[in-house]
Amino acid sequence: MIRTVLCDMLGIRYPIVQGGMAWVATAELVAAVSEAGGLGVLGGGNAPPDYVRDQVRKTKALTRNPFAVNIPLFSPFVDDIVQICIDEGVPVVMTGAGSPSAIVPRLKDAGIKVIPVVGSVALAVRLARDGVDAVVAEGMESGGHIGDVATLPLVPQVVDAVDIPVIAAGGFADGRGLLAALALGAVGIQMGTRFICTEECTVHPNYKERILRANDRATITTGHSLGHPVRAIRNQMTTRFAEMEKTGATEAEVIEFGTGKLRLAAVEGDVVNGSVMAGQIAGLVRDIVPVRVLIERIMAEAEAHLARLNTLAGR
Ligand code: TUI
Secondary structure (H helix, E strand, O other): OOOOHHHHHHOOOOOEEEOOOOOOOOHHHHHHHHHOOOEEEEEOOOOOHHHHHHHHHHHHHHOOOOEEEEEEOOOOOHHHHHHHHHHHOOOEEEEEOOOOHHHHHHHHHOOOEEEEEEOOHHHHHHHHHHOOOOEEEEOOOOOEEOOOOOHHHHHHHHHHHOOOOEEEEOOOOOHHHHHHHHHOOOOEEEEOHHHHOEOOOOOOHHHHHHHHHOOOOOEEEEOHHHOOOEEEEOOHHHHHHHHHHHOOOOHHHHHHHHOOHHHHHHOOOOOOOOOOEOOHHHHHOOOOEOHHHHHHHHHHHHHHHHHHHHHHHOO
């Protein structure tokens, strides 16, 4: 069985982490992933503290296995959510969309493992010096808010630059991908898009349907003019957003247009006017399955492909 240092560090069975997607990764999905042997991650998003506390308690009621909370650093409630994680005994905190340097000492003092998502070598190096436990190196193939380096070049460069474990993200959805990440020196993968198409994910069915229908070129990035590129499935929303950026709309206008669009798609199911954030791997996602079936399938694929690679090495 494939096991890595990530499994020992987090007390999980398989080296698979679920991306902490805002409005999408709710207690049901998180608990299912942790129950199936991966690390489930609650998507904190911009949600108010009461909502996050409720989701943490709901997750704890559904699983005794380790799980994490993702804190996007643009949230207005970062400090409150840190306190909730400490009070509720959350074992792992992941962060995204910025540098968590300011909150690392508080979390570490409370005995919480800190695993930030980074899009560059520079930030990974700074955070390793801050004492984080591992990093997720996330390529621009990912859905949602992204950096500008692709996974294949990013992961080995981060692996060489830090001496803490590196989890690969961006473009992973099956066992071949897991093996490829391990080949690059990563200790596991984080997947977001693939976990959306599971039975336990509470996102609106229209959102899952858009991913199932996607091909390799279905996604587009917008928001470059704001310095915050976001990848989502191409629709009327992304087309209008791109037009606004091209015709020189003010930053305030573009931000106002973008606000609430992820919730519109994920919760209301409006996949025409809402933002259907997903990664480029959406084209590989072809079915909706229970989380446990997905994770077991990925591990079996990885084992089978490892055996195949071994026959190549022996020649
Ligand atoms: O955080 C993410 N992905 C996200 S957050 C999100 S919520 C949202 N809602 C509406 C509009 C926009 C976003 C959707 N997707 N991924 C983790 C991640 N973080 N990827 C890349 C980064 C990153 C990028 C730049 C981390 C740090 C950074 O720079 C900080 C620095 O100081 O260098």
